[in-house]
Amino acid sequence: MTDTTPETHEPGLENLLTEDRRFPPSPEFAAQANAQQGLYAWANADRVSFWAEQARELLSWETPFEEVLDWSKAPFARWFADGTLNAAYNAVDRHVEAGHGDRVALHFEGEGGDSRALTYADLQREVSKAANAFTALGVGAGDRVAIYLPLIPEAVVTMLACARLGAPHSVVFGGFSAEALSTRINDAQAKLVVTADGGYRRGAASALKPAVDDALTKGTPSVEHVLVVKRTGQDVAWNDDVDVWWSDVVDQASDQHTPVAFEAEHPLFILYTSGTTGKPKGIFHTTGGYLAQAAFTHRNVFDLKPETDVYWCTADVGWITGHTYVVYGPLINGATQVIYEGTPDTPHRGRWWEIVEKYKVTILYTAPTAIRTCMKWGSEIPAKFDLSSLRVLGSVGEPINPEAWMWYRRVIGGDRTPVVDTWWQTETGAIMISPLPGVTETKPGSAQVPLPGIAADVVDDEANPVPDGGGGYLVLTEPWPSMLRGIWGDPDRYVDTYWSRFKGLYFAGDGAKKDADGDIWLLGRVDDVMNVSGHRLSTTEIESALVSHPWVAEAAVVGAADDTTGQAVVAFVILRGDAGGGDQEADAVQTELRNHVAKEIGAIAKPRQILVVAELPKTRSGKIMRRLLRDVAENRTVGDATTLADSSVMDLIAQGLSAPG
Ligand code: PRX
Numbered sequence: 001m002t003d004t005t006p007e008t009h010e011p012g013l014e015n016l017l018t019e020d021r022r023f024p025p026s027p028e029f030a031a032q033a034n035a036q037q038g039l040y041a042w043a044n045a046d047r048v049s050f051w052a053e054q055a056r057e058l059l060s061w062e063t064p065f066e067e068v069l070d071w072s073k074a075p076f077a078r079w080f081a082d083g084t085l086n087a088a089y090n091a092v093d094r095h096v097e098a099g100h101g102d103r104v105a106l107h108f109e110g111e112g113g114d115s116r117a118l119t120y121a122d123l124q125r126e127v128s129k130a131a132n133a134f135t136a137l138g139v140g141a142g143d144r145v146a147i148y149l150p151l152i153p154e155a156v157v158t159m160l161a162c163a164r165l166g167a168p169h170s171v172v173f174g175g176f177s178a179e180a181l182s183t184r185i186n187d188a189q190a191k192l193v194v195t196a197d198g199g200y201r202r203g204a205a206s207a208l209k210p211a212v213d214d215a216l217t218k219g220t221p222s223v224e225h226v227l228v229v230k231r232t233g234q235d236v237a238w239n240d241d242v243d244v245w246w247s248d249v250v251d252q253a254s255d256q257h258t259p260v261a262f263e264a265e266h267p268l269f270i271l272y273t274s275g276t277t278g279k280p281k282g283i284f285h286t287t288g289g290y291l292a293q294a295a296f297t298h299r300n301v302f303d304l305k306p307e308t309d310v311y312w313c314t315a316d317v318g319w320i321t322g323h324t325y326v327v328y329g330p331l332i333n334g335a336t337q338v339i340y341e342g343t344p345d346t347p348h349r350g351r352w353w354e355i356v357e358k359y360k361v362t363i364l365y366t367a368p369t370a371i372r373t374c375m376k377w378g379s380e381i382p383a384k385f386d387l388s389s390l391r392v393l394g395s396v397g398e399p400i401n402p403e404a405w406m407w408y409r410r411v412i413g414g415d416r417t418p419v420v421d422t423w424w425q426t427e428t429g430a431i432m433i434s435p436l437p438g439v440t441e442t443k444p445g446s447a448q449v450p451l452p453g454i455a456a457d458v459v460d461d462e463a464n465p466v467p468d469g470g471g472g473y474l475v476l477t478e479p480w481p482s483m484l485r486g487i488w489g490d491p492d493r494y495v496d497t498y499w500s501r502f503k504g505l506y507f508a509g510d511g512a513k514k515d516a517d518g519d520i521w522l523l524g525r526v527d528d529v530m531n532v533s534g535h536r537l538s539t540t541e542i543e544s545a546l547v548s549h550p551w552v553a554e555a556a557v558v559g560a561a562d563d564t565t566g567q568a569v570v571a572f573v574i575l576r577g578d579a580g581g582g583d584q585e586a587d588a589v590q591t592e593l594r595n596h597v598a599k600e601i602g603a604i605a606k607p608r609q610i611l612v613v614a615e616l617p618k619t620r621s622g623k624i625m626r627r628l629l630r631d632v633a634e635n636r637t638v639g640d641a642t643t644l645a646d647s648s649v650m651d652l653i654a655q656g657l658s659a660p661g
Helices: 029-031 038-045 047-058 088-102 119-138 153-165 180-187 209-217 286-299 321-331 351-359 368-377 402-412 493-499 539-547 584-601 626-633 648-656
Strands: 071-072 075-077 103-111 115-119 144-147 170-171 192-196 198-201 204-207 227-228 242-243 267-273 280-285 308-315 335-340 363-365 392-396 419-422 456-459 471-476 506-514 520-525 528-530 537-540 550-564 567-575 609-612
Touching: 038 648, 047 286, 075 286, 075 456, 088 119, 088 153, 088 204, 088 321, 103 119, 103 153, 103 267, 103 351, 103 363, 103 520, 115 119, 144 153, 144 180, 153 170, 153 192, 153 227, 153 267, 153 321, 170 539, 180 267, 180 335, 180 584, 192 198, 204 209, 267 321, 280 286, 286 321, 286 537, 308 321, 308 351, 321 335, 335 351, 363 419, 368 402, 392 402, 402 528, 456 506, 471 520, 528 567, 537 584, 539 550, 539 567, 539 584, 567 584, 567 626, 584 609, 626 648
Parallel strands: 103 335, 144 170, 144 192, 170 267, 192 227, 227 242, 308 335, 308 363, 363 392, 392 419, 567 609
Antiparallel strands: 071 075, 103 115, 198 204, 267 280, 456 471, 471 506, 506 520, 528 537, 550 567
């Protein structure tokens, strides 16, 4: 496959600040845009009442709030705390009541080409049935529900049914292993697990239920029932005491259900994400503030016009992007959206563009990895489809290199659409730093400016803001409505992880630079977190998975730059001579250990490469110097190794790697 675009090289970060292409909004776009320049001045004048106004405007409250922000127990925030509302009512019922019941909420496209459209009225019936069925299965307000589903309408219905009942959901991405699932079920003490027999991936039915069965075998005492959606029709093992078919209980339930309002600070969901230690963190979000910022950002960052737009965010609901910009943001705003179950290259590499053409998608939100992959496949593929409906393009999940940004705008957006690079995190709940289409003059590769109502800065080691042109750590300097309310069951870890590095400031874990205009350019993580295809992985978590294999004595993992996935996992392992590992061929070691990581965590965490070494570079205090290993993994001259306990280690590693076999 030849690539017709000339600019496929990956520029170094130093190139970023010499990037001087600028794209001012077109007068036509600016004239019709939801967002106007005045939003910044309004929010700057009084940030807290700005958010209060947004929350009143964009949400329907059962009891209006008087209190806006309570920061007296910082860093534990409470927003709109004396107000009450129901999240599912806001996402579904009120649109039906307003006369939009016939508007399509979800255009579902299955990987095999099957499709289904659900209007807001359909969604109201489905969510009501699910809420009635979950109630009959013993789920009430405050109970946790684990969701392990493919991207099918039932995933959205389940999340909304939980929200309707005030039962926090914990969605676990279908690519995670049984081991990872059981840890998450147990951490949240989930009462119900909702899954499917399987889903379609890369042209084949891929089973899900066996992973739930395995997870339960490992011991998950809190689980009372497993509710199973029939998607693929594949055979499943069945335990009559626990397993229930969706078709037996949900399809049979009444489609009438009256939502009850909950306090704004009632937990809406828990979502696990990797941190710098081995144990994933259950990030938890509450209702009112989260929904307000989800709705505000979705409306303004994507310029959503619910009557005419067809919006498509390619994320899975297993990630925060799927929570905020597939489920809550778009549905709160009454949008029509596409959800697609499968992979971009099944059955052909033009699949996404075929979907854009079919549904006349106007707003597309995806990740840089996907853009770079499509770039590699070649511009002639999207060129075969009519993409003229597109009017806004968004990017999320990792830094987008200027050339990928340019390709996205030029080849997908026909040189016409604004591109918004949106920075945020599972913890922030919603977009924090992004251009506003129609307002901001965009710069390829930069997320640029904190949104109205958001306060961010770049600081040095001593927490001093860096001057324009300087680099340092990204921090958030004021609380925001959709901020995480904590780590499930571990308030101290919340304070330690985010609020201890710089006093009074939220430490995001990202490096950033300010350019001469003061605009922010994100540079990637500064901690032991990797970002592979926009998915967050912890080096320590993968290291623990590796050393749990009997062949492995020690392991060190680094994220090495990768042209397509942003970073790739590269592992260095020392094998145990006594346990059989030492006698294995290099290929056998690779395969065995990669599969082992997939089993322990999930296929997304599989190392791209596993290098067997005799020693690991350590400081005198025993800390592994990952920086040096990253140099090796990225084929660079190894940097300063003078703090190593044994300075010959790097030579040993280099010799070992160049040795044949
Ligand atoms: O490093 C940043 C990167 O993704 C991290 C958050 O990952 P996660 O919680 O999984 O959420 C991803 C989707 C919101 C951040 O700490 N990141 C996210 N968006 C960007 C980004 N890095 C650079 N530019 C972005 N637009």
